[in-house]
Amino acid sequence: DLVADMMLTVTPSVETGAGFSDGAGGLGASRGIVSVTVPPLALAGVTDEPAELVGRCPIDLATARVLAGYATGWDRVLADPITGCVLAVDRYTPSADMKRFLRARDQHCRFPGCRQPAHRCDRDHTLDYAFGGATDVCNLACLCKRHHVLKGETAWTVRQLGGGVLEWTSPGGHVYIDKPPPAIHFVPNTDPPPF
Structure with missing residues (x-):
């Protein structure tokens, strides 16, 4: 994905460094989204239910809390506790x-x-x-x-x-x-x- 973004937005230059900055193009134009699922009581430290890096693997609660602390925004997702079916977003x-x-x-x-x-x-x-x-x-x-x-x-x-x-x-x-x-x-x- 990074290579495709670079090819479509700018031609990076090793000599001048163009295209590698956080300017309007190059690698600076690429943004990633990390989705972490954390039960609210676990995030608050009440329980020790596992957190998950969505689509990848479980992660420890300490790492999930650090990621949550740096998050610029939150998406609340209410799921049925038995079936896991999403009921509200x-x-x-x-x-x-x-x-x-x-x-x-x-x-x-x-x-x-x-x-x-x-x-x-x-x-x-x-x-x-x-x-x-x-x-x-x-x-x-x-x-x-x-x-x-x-x-x-x-x-x-x-x-x-x-x-x-x-x-x-x-x-x-x-x-x-x-x-x-x-x-x-x-x-x-x-x-x-x-x-």
């Missing part, structure tokens, strides 16, 4: 785990009566991210393009009641409750019993 875009969870929970567009499949829908922040809405599964729902625009551009309103249940209010004041479909589907067996 401090960014606008939901993680792949969150998108997978929402597709399984919602199965289709969550506007009342719409059955556009979830894989064709947007993951919409019920309370807009720009207004402080969190990127977590309790504030996201699958909406098709049409109903995503309808929610944002008309007097229709929606709020989450918990457990994936949405309460839609029409411009006329009518309230519609949309519950996520059940996760288990029973299909009747039309074959006669074997006895």
Whole structure:
């Protein structure tokens, strides 16, 4: 990666040192990102759960604390303690785990009566991210393009009641409750019993 960055941004010169400084180009233009996962209680010194250099290997807590102390920014990631599935992040875009969870929970567009499949829908922040809405599964729902625009551009309103249940209010004041479909589907067996 460094060689590709150097070739694309500048021609370094051994004689003059051009391209090796922290100027606007060369090696100075290359930035790395190090992701370290540290349980918050371990970072605070309450527990001694392991830290991880993401995608590589475990690291000792002393090194993780030093890296955390020099970090210029933090991304909070809330994960389910049992499954490890990411439930919330401090960014606008939901993680792949969150998108997978929402597709399984919602199965289709969550506007009342719409059955556009979830894989064709947007993951919409019920309370807009720009207004402080969190990127977590309790504030996201699958909406098709049409109903995503309808929610944002008309007097229709929606709020989450918990457990994936949405309460839609029409411009006329009518309230519609949309519950996520059940996760288990029973299909009747039309074959006669074997006895």
